[in-house]
Amino acid sequence: MTISGPELTLTEGLKLIRKSLRACGTTSPIPHPKRLGRREIARMVSVFQPRMLQGRLAEDECHIEELQAAIGHGEEPRMLDPITVWWGGDIYYVVDGHHRLTAYDRQKVTTDIPVEVFEGTLDQAMAHSAALNSKNRLPMRLEDKLNYAWRLVLVSSLSKRQIVDSCGVANGTVGEMRSVKAKLLEDPATTVEDLQSLSWKDARMNSRGVAAKELTCPEAAVRKRAERYVKSILRAVKDRPFVDPEAFAMALVMLDERLPSVLMQTDAWGDAFRETVEGLRNDLESARDLAALWDNEDDY
Known part of the structure; x- marks a missing residue:
């Protein structure tokens, strides 16, 4: 049985799953379990x-x-x-429903859990996970969408159109x-x-000759506090704040x-504000792309 878990990196996880698929085959058990x-x-x-937990801990915890x-x-x-779930060669993997699975675990549920099997390739399962997470109760933030789209560009053979549709990012962004x-x-x-170790933001900075920012000792100390x-x-x-x-x-x-003014002058809130503006800009770009997307031959 595949040993898997959140401690594995993307590279390690993909290698492990692909090894299992080569050894055991890609055909899932028939009939599909309920x-x-x-x-x-x-x-x-x-x-x-696809969705990072950082920045939404309160919402995640309350949902669970x-x-x-x-x-x-x-x-x-x-x-x-x-x-x-999706068949990964020797075991089923959660594609959508991580919060539900955590809730079952915390309640110590021992009976079988209802599932719905997704049929497709590994690339398609990753895209399906992004599409479902974009629409569920706790939808992905722009940063999550961009990072997952960047991940799909790196490790999958999906078309530009498939990545756009799955992650909800602009056509031009995937092209970039x-x-x-x-x-x-x-x-x-x-x-x-x-x-694969770079976020989309850092990768774009590196392509422009700007080294990704690393936490200095004082910043690391602030993060710990x-x-x-x-x-x-x-x-x-x-x-409650949400x-x-x-x-x-x-x-x-x-x-x-004085507190709102003080907070707005911090780097943390300034970065959050800029990401909000970038998110609005991306939504506008996505809306403009929507009408022309199906006519763009480069999408394939």
């Missing part, structure tokens, strides 16, 4: 989880708690919507990703595996009217 035991379902987060409440007691659970990939690979010392604050905030307010932003914003002003 339910699977927990030990028959594996995670490969680096390959099949809601799912746990819906499941109820682990010995007599109420089943959730089927988890989408292809150009950046080709430019960076002009260096004989650079491999596709090297590029921030991670401790995150735990305290999660315990105190959970997802579901009731107006009241939470007012609470910050009531706490100290």
